[in-house]
Amino acid sequence: MPTNKNMSNYRRTRTTGGTYFFTVVAGERRKILTAPESRQALRNVINAVKHQYPFTVEAWVLLPEHLHCIWTLPEGDRDYPRRWGLIKAGFSKQMRNALHHNARLTASKLKHRETSIWQRRFWE
Template sequence: MRQLCGMTQYRRWRRNGATYFFTVNLADRSAAALVDHIDQLRAAVRVTRHERPFQINAAVIMPNHLHTIWTLPHDDSDFSTRWRLIKTRFSRSLGAKQPVGRSQREKKECGIWQRRFWEHMIRDDADYANHLQYCWENPVKHGFVTRAVDWPYSSLHRDMRLANRFCGDG
């Protein structure tokens, strides 16, 4: 972070092939559009991954925000374009027409999402494990369920199936 004319300027850390943890929020924190329209969100992610591949290591979709861990291709560090495409596709699939300010109009934003997102480059195995646990436990933290396994919009289910298959239990 550095100061520029009295304002803080944030820098995004980019490294080809890195693994990142992201938090992405809706503008209206009382909305439930992400789970109400989960199929459209999944389609937006699927099309974006087809065009610009990345691995989804973990994900949890909450009503008004999501957390995910991605690993980018070894020759690519452009997560911002991927998020822009996912957000745009999801918004368009809803036919979203919300009031926007001049700045949003100039950037062709429709107002559903918060403009920015938060990213963290994963440093090591312990950091990865902490962020994975954060994804899995987020629905419990927010009081939607008492056990993480009861939240339907989580990669925890996929990971449990894979673990069972790997261990010979399924």
């Protein structure tokens, strides 16, 4: 695949039943993810999403401003974007009161109904 600095042309691999490595970053690289209430909220949301859309967590590293993880999806399934969307939305909803007191929402984030908790993208 040719190198392209424009992330809007970024191509994602979508292999059914595949194993994927992800990096997900907190908005503005705020150090919010390792606080006890954040860890618990993230754990709760991941378990709820896994119940609805199963996947196996092979490894997980949680750092203050980002996380890395390796997932394996079931055979015939390649919909990791849905899972990430649900995880990010669920975490944002649970942590809204705790984390939004100093949030800076841009016009673009408001237009797309996004929060300031996460960066828009994730990388695999």
